[in-house]
Amino acid sequence: MMVWLILLPLLWASFAFLLGPGRGTWLAMAGLFAQLWLAFALASEIVAGGAVIHAIGGWGAPLGIDLVADGLSAAMLLLTQCIALPLAVYAHAYFKRDDPAVTYFWPLVGFLLAGLNALFLSADLFNIYVTLELLGLAAVGLVAAGGGAQQIAAALRYLFATLVGSGAYLLGVALIYGAYGTVSIHTLTPLITAEAPDLVWIAGGLMMVGLMLKTALFPFHFWLPPAHGGAPAPVSALLSAVVVKASFYLILRLWIGPFSSLTDAAGLVVWLPALLGALAIFWGSYQAIRAERLKMLIAYSTVAQLGYLFLIFPLLASAGALQAGIMQAFAHGLAKAAMFMAAGTLIKATGQDLVAGLAGVAERMPVTLFAFGLAGITLMGLPPSSGFLAKWQLIELALSQQYWVIAFVVLVGGLLAAVYVFRVLRQAFLLAPANSVVTPVPRTLEWTAFVLAAASVLLGLRGVELMQLVGVT
Amino acid sequence: MNFNELLPLAVLASSLIPGLLIFALPESWVRLRTALNLFGALVKLALVLLLIVGVQAGESYGVHFAVLPGLDLAFKADALGLLFITLSAVLWLFTTLYAIGYLEGAPRRSRFFGFFSLCVTATMGIAMAANLFTFFVFYELLTLATFPLVVHRGTAASMRGGTTYLVYTLLGGAVLLTGIIWLHHLLGHTDFAHAGIASALGSAYDFQLQMIFLLLMIGVGVKAAIVPLHGWLPQAMVAPAPVSALLHAVAVVKAGAFGIVRIVYEVYGIEFAQSLDLLLPLALFAALTIVWGSFRALFQDDLKKRLAFSTVSQVSYIVLGVALFGPIGTVGGLVHLVHQGIMKITLFFCAGNYAETLGIHKVSEMNGAGRRMPLTSIAFTIGALGMMGAPLTAGAVSKAWLMDGASAAGMDWAIWVLWTSSLLNAAYFLPILWRLWFKSVPKVWPGEHIAARGWRETAWLLLLPPVVTAAMTLAAGTLSNNQMSPLSWAKLIAEREYLHETIIRTP
Numbered sequence: 011m012m013v014w015l016i017l018l019p020l021l022w023a024s025f026a027f028l029l030g031p032g033r034g035t036w037l038a039m040a041g042l043f044a045q046l047w048l049a050f051a052l053a054s055e056i057v058a059g060g061a062v063i064h065a066i067g068g069w070g071a072p073l074g075i076d077l078v079a080d081g082l083s084a085a086m087l088l089l090t091q092c093i094a095l096p097l098a099v100y101a102h103a104y105f106k107r108d109d110p111a112v113t114y115f116w117p118l119v120g121f122l123l124a125g126l127n128a129l130f131l132s133a134d135l136f137n138i139y140v141t142l143e144l145l146g147l148a149a150v151g152l153v154a155a156g157g158g159a160q161q162i163a164a165a166l167r168y169l170f171a172t173l174v175g176s177g178a179y180l181l182g183v184a185l186i187y188g189a190y191g192t193v194s195i196h197t198l199t200p201l202i203t204a205e206a207p208d209l210v211w212i213a214g215g216l217m218m219v220g221l222m223l224k225t226a227l228f229p230f231h232f233w234l235p236p237a238h239g240g241a242p243a244p245v246s247a248l249l250s251a252v253v254v255k256a257s258f259y260l261i262l263r264l265w266i267g268p269f270s271s272l273t274d275a276a277g278l279v280v281w282l283p284a285l286l287g288a289l290a291i292f293w294g295s296y297q298a299i300r301a302e303r304l305k306m307l308i309a310y311s312t313v314a315q316l317g318y319l320f321l322i323f324p325l326l327a328s329a330g331a332l333q334a335g336i337m338q339a340f341a342h343g344l345a346k347a348a349m350f351m352a353a354g355t356l357i358k359a360t361g362q363d364l365v366a367g368l369a370g371v372a373e374r375m376p377v378t379l380f381a382f383g384l385a386g387i388t389l390m391g392l393p394p395s396s397g398f399l400a401k402w403q404l405i406e407l408a409l410s411q412q413y414w415v416i417a418f419v420v421l422v423g424g425l426l427a428a429v430y431v432f433r434v435l436r437q438a439f440l441l442a443p444a445n446s447v448v449t450p451v452p453r454t455l456e457w458t459a460f461v462l463a464a465a466s467v468l469l470g471l472r473g474v475e476l477m478q479l480v481g482v483t
Numbered sequence: 484m485n486f487n488e489l490l491p492l493a494v495l496a497s498s499l500i501p502g503l504l505i506f507a508l509p510e511s512w513v514r515l516r517t518a519l520n521l522f523g524a525l526v527k528l529a530l531v532l533l534l535i536v537g538v539q540a541g542e543s544y545g546v547h548f549a550v551l552p553g554l555d556l557a558f559k560a561d562a563l564g565l566l567f568i569t570l571s572a573v574l575w576l577f578t579t580l581y582a583i584g585y586l587e588g589a590p591r592r593s594r595f596f597g598f599f600s601l602c603v604t605a606t607m608g609i610a611m612a613a614n615l616f617t618f619f620v621f622y623e624l625l626t627l628a629t630f631p632l633v634v635h636r637g638t639a640a641s642m643r644g645g646t647t648y649l650v651y652t653l654l655g656g657a658v659l660l661t662g663i664i665w666l667h668h669l670l671g672h673t674d675f676a677h678a679g680i681a682s683a684l685g686s687a688y689d690f691q692l693q694m695i696f697l698l699l700m701i702g703v704g705v706k707a708a709i710v711p712l713h714g715w716l717p718q719a720m721v722a723p724a725p726v727s728a729l730l731h732a733v734a735v736v737k738a739g740a741f742g743i744v745r746i747v748y749e750v751y752g753i754e755f756a757q758s759l760d761l762l763l764p765l766a767l768f769a770a771l772t773i774v775w776g777s778f779r780a781l782f783q784d785d786l787k788k789r790l791a792f793s794t795v796s797q798v799s800y801i802v803l804g805v806a807l808f809g810p811i812g813t814v815g816g817l818v819h820l821v822h823q824g825i826m827k828i829t830l831f832f833c834a835g836n837y838a839e840t841l842g843i844h845k846v847s848e849m850n851g852a853g854r855r856m857p858l859t860s861i862a863f864t865i866g867a868l869g870m871m872g873a874p875l876t877a878g879a880v881s882k883a884w885l886m887d888g889a890s891a892a893g894m895d896w897a898i899w900v901l902w903t904s905s906l907l908n909a910a911y912f913l914p915i916l917w918r919l920w921f922k923s924v925p926k927v928w929p930g931e932h933i934a935a936r937g938w939r940e941t942a943w944l945l946l947l948p949p950v951v952t953a954a955m956t957l958a959a960g961t962l963s964n965n966q967m968s969p970l971s972w973a974k975l976i977a978e979r980e981y982l983h984e985t986i987i988r989t990p
Contacts, residue, residue: 372594372631373590373591373594373637376506376594380506387627392623392627392656393619393620393623393624394620394624398620399550399551402551402554402660402664403551405660405661405664406664406667406668409664409665409668410668417661417664421657421660421661424657425653425654425657428649428653432646432649435630436634436642436645436646439631439634439637439642439645440637440639440642441637441638470550471548471550471556472548472550473550473551474549474550474551474552477551477552478552
């Protein structure tokens with residue numbers, strides 16, 4: 011089952027490549043549907059019977075490669091497939107046949123998903139490096155695929171960031187291998203707990219910084235807004251919703267796994283991610299409030315929303331912190347994908363991408379605006395939405411550990427999000443100017459975004475199962 | 484799931500489902516939309532009637548779902564909740580009828596009625612919430628569902644009103660959330676219960692509980708428009724008249740006032756709140772609001788703005804009644820929750836009629852309107868007299884119980900506050916009545932849109948709702964001892980709140 015989650019996207023990506031530019035859509039959708047089913051099956055298997063280990067070809071570690079899935083990985087796999095399928099349907103309706111961006115779209119998306127799924131299932135540090143590179147290169151390819159000068163510039167910037175990030179990570183892995191002679195996460199954890207020379211601290215620091223760069227945590231966020239804001243809408247949605255979460259997942263995995271003894275001993279250093287997260291919330295929101303272009307606004311909102319994920323690190327002493335983090339990852343993933351998709355539809359219909367040009371869309375494109383609004387509710391953390399549950403959990407954890415400052419940041423962050431979300435909604439509710447033109451768009455574009463946005467809200471009414479899944483180790 | 488669990492959900496669904504369907508309807512399907520609206524409103528009334536009969540017979544209705552481990556979305560339909568539910572369900576029907584007449588031929592009606600139904604759903608959720616978490620979920624949903632209605636006209640002025648509304652309510656929501664989570668962290672739950680839950684904590688937590696009370700009151704005080712948190716309400720009068728009715732009588736300010744009632748009685752418990760010294764500050768803020776709102780109303784020439792400041796004042800009668808420590812004050816506050824609703828909705832319906840029929844928006848333009856629109860003006864007069872507390876109206880009943888409650892609680896200053904407010908009410912309503920009935924008819928009205936046809940001074944859908952609610956104002960005032968009157972229901976609740984005391988005396 012786990013192997014197929016990696017093989018399937020590789021298979022349909024290869025077929026799509028062989029079939030030629032823009033082809034292979036239906037194969038991809040069939041594959042994505044199967045992947046979604048597999049992810050659900052895996053999750054229910056884990057809830058029922060605990061974590062699953064699969065040795066590829068029957069050769070276990072250290073000789074072969076192990077695939078390991080616990081609640082955390084299963085949740086991330088589920089999130090990825092849940093977003094990928096509607097997104098593919100959207101992309102199929104979004105791209106025209108002769109759009110240059112669609113030439114290698116399906117193969118690149120396939121490789122990207124294979125990289126992601128493999129990353130969530132990997133159990134050793136070197137395999138993770140390989141998946142990171144696969145993921146990064148596919149993502150850069152997708153950003154560059156539009157072919158415009160600005161997109162190429164954004165892609166090069168992104169390429170630089172992702173290469174430096176994985177370089178730092180690889181250096182760390184090399185140091186660890188030198189120190190302990192193994193890269194298996196499972197084997198490393200007791201070894202590092204027993205003895206951690208200074209070199210391991212350096213290795214850990216390098217890996218963390220590299221991954222933070224890839225997650226676009228403030229102040230490493232410089233590459234994200236142009237890349238996510240400039241790419242075609244389906245690509246922006248995929249990158250903002252899931253790709254940045256992959257490196258966050260790794261930070262979390264290492265933090266509570268092999269490096270847990272280091273983070274316990276690190277004292278105030280554990281506050282560093284939370285501090286950067288708080289700054290990300292403020293700075294990202296500020297830039298989103300100022301942004302003139304709709305997609306830049308949403309991209310900066312991603313910078314801000316990623317900040318919440320890092321607020322959980324000082325709180326990890328409670329089991330609930332992990333659950334709060336995953337709830338926020340789901341909330342942001344579903345909502346941000348929906349929001350970029352809705353923005354893409356609005357831009358297609360109005361023929362321009364300024365926030366100021368949205369007057370009247372509430373009347374002309376109600377479904378899309380609804381999708382945007384529902385996604386906005388999740389991002390603001392208003393009930394009933396998954397974003398609200400994430401914030402509830404974060405604030406309660408912060409209060410129970412007497413970290414008032416974290417609760418304050420979460421609340422203020424929600425209000426700042428309201429400012430930029432309602433900036434868009436207000437504009438949309440204004441009466442349309444007489445000369446404005448709205449080109450009709452395929453309904454698929456409107457409804458796929460709506461489905462994801464509604465999912466982000468409905469998850470807020472029933473988070474028990476997800477929390478149960480995340481609790482399985 | 485049995486009948487008693489299903490019924491509260493059905494009350495929610497009776498407006499949620501029509502609302503969602505209406506969103507999907509094309510603009511031109513007027514008949515189906517109207518049918519859905521009325522069907523939902525009537526079904527809801529029938530369900531509410533079932534609840535009333537059941538609760539009187541001692542049945543309990545409730546249901547809960549786990550949202551997160553240890554966190555439930557929980558509903559209950561108890562006597563207190565039903566007071567609010569019945570008010571909203573009845574007024575919703577009339578507001579819907581009014582809105583159908585008011586918006587005839589206007590654009591964007593599917594959106595309007597969709598959000599309208601969502602608002603009522605949120606209000607029902609607030610009334611039936613069985614813990615603070617659920618209360619908050621629907622309280623914020625109400626904010627979100629009213630915003631599109633406030634900005635419905637899509638003009639720059641309505642955007643300003645809508646933005647002010649959002650700034651106040653979202654900030655208030657954040658403060659409320661902080662208080663709720665803090666309490667949840669201390670107690671492990673936030674379930675409403677008779678005589679409160681907060682007293683379970685030891686005296687070491689007194690200070691924290693006082694701080695939480697402050698946060699909660701700021702949070703719900705924004706919607707209840709308690710001074711100095713009232714600034715949004717006069718601004719929001721840019722909304723169409725049915726929305727004003729919704730804001731002032733059916734849903735929004737009522738949700739705030741109802742929140743105060745729930746928190747004081749069923750989170751803290753009235754006696755525990757008194758022992759923490761929480762009630763006197765609350766009463767003082769209520770008194771300040773009562774006087775300040777009436778005072779500001781004096782200087783408003785815009786009719787709807789004058790009515791808005793009047794609401795600021797009147798809603799705090801409810802808060803004052805709650806804060807008077809004693810069963811009589813409780814009855815006065817609870818009954819005013821209903822009475823203020825039917826009186827104020829009458830006034831806003833009438834204001835809408837003057838604007839839609841004759842183009843009158845200002846008090847100074849109302850000369851002689853009584854002769855042109857006698858039925859509307861009679862309804863307006865009844866509503867205004869009720870607000871002053873004139874005999875035979877619902878307002879008289881509220882005021883009598885509140886004053887008795889104040890003297891029973893030994894807070895004689897509150898009686899002076901109520902008298903001052905009555906005088907101020909007279910000072911800003913009587914000139915309007917004078918203009919309506921005794922000034923001569925102008926040559927041309929500011930903008931006559933609807934011509935009179937026989938006795939029908941305006942469209943009949945605009946005329947019917949204020950006439951009915953005005954009649955209800957009189958009925959609540961004269962038949963207050965009837966078993967189904969708001970007063971009897973308020974007594975039932977107060978008896979259940981103060982188990983050890985019984986209410987015998989009627990003022």
